[in-house]
Amino acid sequence: MEDPLSRYDSLVDDPAAFHAACDRPLPSVVRVNEIKATPRRVRQAFEETGVEFEPVEWHDGLLRLGDDESPGNSWPFVHGWVYGQEEVSAVPALALDPVPGERVLDCCAAPGSKTTQLAARMDDRGLLVGNDNNLGRLSALRSNAERCGVSNLVVTRQDARNFSLKPFSGERFDRTLVDAPCSCEGTVRKNPDAVESWSLDHVEGIAGVQKGVLGRSIEVTRSGGTVVYSTCTFAPEENESVLQHAIENYDCRLVEFDLPLRSDPGITEWADGTFDESMRRAKRIYPHQNDTGGFFCAKLEVGA
Amino acid sequence: MTDGDEGAPIEENEGSRFDRLPATADERTVEGRPTRAAVVDWWVERFDLDPETFESYTFWEKGAGKVWAFADDIESPADVEGLGMTFLRARQEHWKPTTDAVQRFGREADRNVVVLEDEEARAFLRGEDTDPEWGGDWGYLIAAHEIASGIEPIGVGLYLYGELRSQMPKGRQREL
Numbered sequence: 067m068e069d070p071l072s073r074y075d076s077l078v079d080d081p082a083a084f085h086a087a088c089d090r091p092l093p094s095v096v097r098v099n100e101i102k103a104t105p106r107r108v109r110q111a112f113e114e115t116g117v118e119f120e121p122v123e124w125h126d127g128l129l130r131l132g133d134d135e136s137p138g139n140s141w142p143f144v145h146g147w148v149y150g151q152e153e154v155s156a157v158p159a160l161a162l163d164p165v166p167g168e169r170v171l172d173c174c175a176a177p178g179s180k181t182t183q184l185a186a187r188m189d190d191r192g193l194l195v196g197n198d199n200n201l202g203r204l205s206a207l208r209s210n211a212e213r214c215g216v217s218n219l220v221v222t223r224q225d226a227r228n229f230s231l232k233p234f235s236g237e238r239f240d241r242t243l244v245d246a247p248c249s250c251e252g253t254v255r256k257n258p259d260a261v262e263s264w265s266l267d268h269v270e271g272i273a274g275v276q277k278g279v280l281g282r283s284i285e286v287t288r289s290g291g292t293v294v295y296s297t298c299t300f301a302p303e304e305n306e307s308v309l310q311h312a313i314e315n316y317d318c319r320l321v322e323f324d325l326p327l328r329s330d331p332g333i334t335e336w337a338d339g340t341f342d343e344s345m346r347r348a349k350r351i352y353p354h355q356n357d358t359g360g361f362f363c364a365k366l367e368v369g370a
Numbered sequence: 371m372t373d374g375d376e377g378a379p380i381e382e383n384e385g386s387r388f389d390r391l392p393a394t395a396d397e398r399t400v401e402g403r404p405t406r407a408a409v410v411d412w413w414v415e416r417f418d419l420d421p422e423t424f425e426s427y428t429f430w431e432k433g434a435g436k437v438w439a440f441a442d443d444i445e446s447p448a449d450v451e452g453l454g455m456t457f458l459r460a461r462q463e464h465w466k467p468t469t470d471a472v473q474r475f476g477r478e479a480d481r482n483v484v485v486l487e488d489e490e491a492r493a494f495l496r497g498e499d500t501d502p503e504w505g506g507d508w509g510y511l512i513a514a515h516e517i518a519s520g521i522e523p524i525g526v527g528l529y530l531y532g533e534l535r536s537q538m539p540k541g542r543q544r545e546l
Contacts, residue, residue: 077516102473110518142497145522146473191426193442196452208452209541215474217427218441220451233450 070264071251074300078352085355088360092255094131095122096148097156097179099214103147105129111142124326124356128153146213151179153255153297153329153357154351158245161323161365168240169277170297173226173283176203177212180245185216186205195239197222197229208366220365229262229286238288246276248297248304249344252360253352269301274284276308284316289369293318296363300352306345313342313367323365328355334366381403388438388453390429390446396448404460409437412458414464417479417512425462430454435461439471441480465508469525469539476512476523484527491515494524494536497543510537 071088072148075081098105099265105126112119117140118132130153137143151155159180164170166189175181175196185194196211196219198204204223211219224230226244231237249269280295286295295312311330312318320342332348334341348364383389383401391406392398398405410424430438430446430453451457455474461465476483494513494526504511506529513527513534526537 107520109520114518137532139544139546141517141522141546144524144542144546147519190441193444204451211452212455212470213542214475215455215470217439217454217474219452219454220440220442220444220450223451233444233448343415 071262074108077297082217083354084352092138095153096129096137097151098127099147099149101190102216108142122153125156129366146215149182149330152359154361155179157361157363158243158294159187162241162243162294163187164241166358167249169193171195172228173197173240174245174247175207177206182211182214182216185218190218194218195220195222197224197226199223199225215286227282229282231286238286241292242283242287244280244283244295246279246297247297248272248300250298251300252298255359271301273308276304277311280308280312281316284318284368287368291368293368298361300360302333306328306332306341309364310341318366320347321365321367322347325349372376378461383435388432388448391429391431398437403431409458416482418481435459467526469542470524471534472512472526479512482507483514485521486513486515495515495544496540497538500534
């Protein structure tokens with residue numbers, strides 16, 4: 067069978083490097099949980115106990131562990147000082163950029179790497195809502211948040227396409243993260259299954275869910291507020307096409323944002339269709355660019 | 371009964387939802403529910419914390435005596451799956467802090483903190499009883515150890531008859 071990722075050869079600058087990177091395994095990475103520790107203290111604790119690590123150039127709160135290190139078996143993990151997280155998945159919380167005291171929704175939150183990162187960026191103050199619709203995944207979210215010492219989180223179990231503001235006095239959020247369920251092509255370096263079971267039907271089916279989740283997220287975010295849409299997949303059907311649907315049907319627009327790592331702009335043409343020029347404000351991150359997983363991220367301003 | 375105006379009615383605790391704790395006993399409407407003041411005083415007193423630590427927190431009961439600490443506030447009762455973190459087990463003779471809360475707030479504690487040696491700390495994390503040097507109170511203590519030039523809480527220990535019984539929950543026990 068042809069590699070499904072070959073459909074993106076026309077989008078990347080160096081297809082051979084792209085495929086080679088997709089075939090390499092990823093190192094274990096931990097993010098420092100700044101509710102409980104500082105990067106300096108985590109580095110010192112790892113050094114004291116002989117855990118091998120190296121810094122990640124673009125983010126001082128991320129540490130790449132040596133090949134034989136398992137993040138779960140160390141005092142820093144026990145203390146909730148670190149969270150095992152693929153480095154590129156630290157991107158959406160940076161793009162959402164919440165501040166302490168705000169009202170923030172993470173509508174597809176479990177198992178909680180980005181939720182706990184948002185809590186830390188909020189200094190554990192204000193209202194953070196972590197929602198998911200799967201009970202098993204919610205229990206992972208709760209235990210991860212507890213270990214990280216997050217105390218400003220409300221956990222809800224709702225279908226994000228019909229998210230209700232009732233528990234929150236009907237008041238909308240300042241910022242919403244939509245880290246959408248997706249076909250996960252970009253995680254191929256960790257889970258080769260993601261590509262082995264690939265089908266266009268699956269991609270198109272999940273795009274329908276993504277449109278519903280993003281649409282509702284825009285509705286529950288206040289005018290002037292921010293929505294960040296992210297996936298760990300390359301398929302334009304799940305990225306630009308979902309955003310195109312949002313800007314045509316809801317009061318919102320894509321805005322520019324900065325990232326400290328290499329990326330390509332979102333695309334404006336795919337298959338037989340074209341997308342709005344503003345898609346170029348989105349960011350596509352390919353595995354060969356920063357030696358990470360693949361990722362997509364866009365920032366929207368609501369009601370502007 | 372001719373007068374319906376005799377103070378707040380007494381209700382039963384509804385265990386499946388979160389109810390905000392009353393500020394003081396005068397505002398209590400649910401029998402046996404601990405007050406916010408009592409919960410904060412217990413923590414501040416037992417571990418000698420700055421009373422301002424919990425100033426912006428709201429406290430909630432879900433289940434019988436399970437108290438949660440939340441850094442913000444929402445409408446009560448709250449029909450949600452989680453609200454802040456588990457904080458304290460009340461409605462029993464000896465109130466018991468949770469592992470999560472001890473790890474989150476215990477770093478600032480100046481009283482009832484027992485600092486374990488390396489080997490003891492590992493045994494405590496495995497869920498085993500230890501025999502540390504301790505001349506202080508009996509009851510629930512914060513078990514801590516030294517790491518990266520500081521004292522860091524590990525969890526809750528019950529000190530009785532010269533022995534520290536690890537209260538690490540099964541899912542948090544580790545062999546390091």
